[in-house]
Amino acid sequence: MKDTFTLGGHEFTSRFILGSGKYNLSLIKAAIEDAGAEIITLALRRANTKKEENILDYIPEGVTLLPNTSGARTAEEAVRIAHLAREMGCGDFVKIEIMRDSKYLLPDNYETIRATEILAKEGYVVMPYMYPDLNVARSLAAAGAACIMPLAAPIGSNKGLATKEFIQILIDEIELPIIVDAGIGRPSQACEAMEMGAAAIMANTAIATAGDIPAMAGAFKKAIEAGRTAYLTGMGRVLQRGSEASDPLTGFLGD
Amino acid sequence: MVTVNGEQAADAAGKTILDYLTEHGYPGRYVAVECNGEIVPKATFEERVIQDGDTIEVVRFVGGG
Numbered sequence: 001m002k003d004t005f006t007l008g009g010h011e012f013t014s015r016f017i018l019g020s021g022k023y024n025l026s027l028i029k030a031a032i033e034d035a036g037a038e039i040i041t042l043a044l045r046r047a048n049t050k051k052e053e054n055i056l057d058y059i060p061e062g063v064t065l066l067p068n069t070s071g072a073r074t075a076e077e078a079v080r081i082a083h084l085a086r087e088m089g090c091g092d093f094v095k096i097e098i099m100r101d102s103k104y105l106l107p108d109n110y111e112t113i114r115a116t117e118i119l120a121k122e123g124y125v126v127m128p129y130m131y132p133d134l135n136v137a138r139s140l141a142a143a144g145a146a147c148i149m150p151l152a153a154p155i156g157s158n159k160g161l162a163t164k165e166f167i168q169i170l171i172d173e174i175e176l177p178i179i180v181d182a183g184i185g186r187p188s189q190a191c192e193a194m195e196m197g198a199a200a201i202m203a204n205t206a207i208a209t210a211g212d213i214p215a216m217a218g219a220f221k222k223a224i225e226a227g228r229t230a231y232l233t234g235m236g237r238v239l240q241r242g243s244e245a246s247d248p249l250t251g252f253l254g255d
Numbered sequence: 256m257v258t259v260n261g262e263q264a265a266d267a268a269g270k271t272i273l274d275y276l277t278e279h280g281y282p283g284r285y286v287a288v289e290c291n292g293e294i295v296p297k298a299t300f301e302e303r304v305i306q307d308g309d310t311i312e313v314v315r316f317v318g319g320g
Contacts, residue, residue, distance in 0.1 A: 019320030028318075043319025046260045046312065047286050049279040055316050056285060068319055080292075084314050087287040087294050155320070182320075204320030 003232065005177050005199045008092070008125030008146040010064070014038040015194065016224050017066065017179065018217065019204020020055060027213045028058040035217035039064045041095060041204070043071075044085050056090075066127065068095040075114035082119050094119060095149065096128040105155045109136040113143055120144025129181050132166035137174050147176050149202065152193065153183025156205040160189040164196070171197040187216075187223030194227025195235070258310045268307040273300040276313070286315050 004011045018037040020028055032040060040063055042055065059065070067085035072078035075098065082094045096119070098111045112128045113136065120126045125146045130136055132150035140148055150167050153159035161167065162183060171178045177199030184190050190201045201224050210216035257267035259275075267275050272295055276283050288295040289312040295303055305311065 020318040021320045022318065025318070041320050042316040044287075044314050045317045047281055047315040049281060054282060054285045055318055065316075067316065070319055080289075083294055084287045084289060084312075085316075087297065088285070088316060089297070090316075202320070 003228070007127065007177065010125070012038050012064075012200075014221075015200040015228055016190075016217075016221055017041065017181075017200055017202040018207065019202065020059075021204050022208035023213055025053055025055055025058045028055070029060060030214040031207060031217040032060060032063060034214040034221065035207075036221045037063065037217075039066050039093075041066045041068055041202070043068055044081050044088075045071075064093060065090040066093045066095050068097045068129075069115070070097045070099075072096075072098045072115075073100050073108075073111075074098065075111045075118065078111070078115040079118050082115075082124060086124070091125075092123060093125045093127065096126060107131055107151065109133060112136075113139045116140050116145050117143040127179070132163045132170055134166075134169050134173055137170050141174060141176055145176060147179050147199065148174055149179045149181040151182040152180050152189070153185075155182045157183050158185025158206055158209070159183050160185050161192060164192075167193070167198070168196055187219045190220050191223040191227035191230075194224050195230045197231050198227075200224075257305055257307065260311070260313055264311075267305045267309075267311070270305055271301055272303045272305065272311075275305060276300065281313055282315075286313050288313055 004013050014036045016035050016037050017039045018035045019041045069078035069081040078096050078098050096112050096115050098108045099105050100108050107129050109130050116126045116128050127147050128140050128145050129149045137148045153162040179200040180193040180198045181202040184203050185206045207216045257264045
């Protein structure tokens with residue numbers, strides 16, 4: 001059976017959502033290909049008047065664009081950005097990202113719930129980035145979110161699964177796909193989140209700050225697939241104490 | 256005076272959105288426009304005339320996470 005997950009009625013096979021920030025446009029195509037990504041995030045900013053290269057020219061056909069609402073400090077600002085992004089004619093997906101804290105860039109869960117409610121009613125596929133809190137996740141689900149995107153560690157930190165216990169609670173209790181976003185720095189951390197039962201991983205800085213960007217995108221792809229397979233298979237058990245030989249305990253040469 | 260992306264645009268009033276974007280090298284296909292806080296649908300760029308006092312935002316996609 002094909003292993004897919006669904007966001008707002010759209011089916012995806014790849015469980016790696018790739019960011020496009022902080023690296024050269026010329027590498028985006030290779031990064032998407034090596035990542036096997038079907039969804040790529042973008043930001044919306046004021047346009048410059050000088051002729052400049054356009055990121056949309058570098059993204060292969062068929063890849064789903066996921067605009068974020070970065071820069072928004074309130075639900076209303078996020079809604080405004082979502083409206084502008086939809087006007088670009090690239091679909092109804094939106095990643096809600098609302099931050100009032102400029103030092104740690106932590107998402108404002110309350111404003112995120114409000115924005116989710118407004119945009120879900122308007123027919124967007126709403127993917128809210130949030131601080132992992134079960135009550136908030138339930139409110140987001142009730143507000144019409146298509147998934148929940150808890151942070152693993154502060155954005156851009158590459159620190160890994162600092163919020164592991166709380167993400168596990170979301171995975172166990174929330175029926176929507178849980179997509180771990182922000183802070184994942186290494187393929188092994190992405191793999192671990194997938195082993196826990198995350199539906200997908202979103203990463204940007206881990207790839208953008210790597211020595212070889214497409215190669216690291218490929219490494220994440222493999223790690224995410226490995227973690228997914230391990231989760232579906234069911235882990236081997238852990239002994240509380242003692243040991244258990246893997247080899248037969250009879251027929252030794254000296255016997 | 257018209258304001259475009261936070262800067263005064265002395266030559267904007269009286270022009271259509273499409274003409275203004277084209278004259279200033281904005282790639283029309285790749286931008287979205289807001290006038291006084293309201294989205295200007297792409298299909299109306301040709302007809303919508305910029306009025307004195309308008310505040311316009313022209314945005315595009317960039318790399319982001």
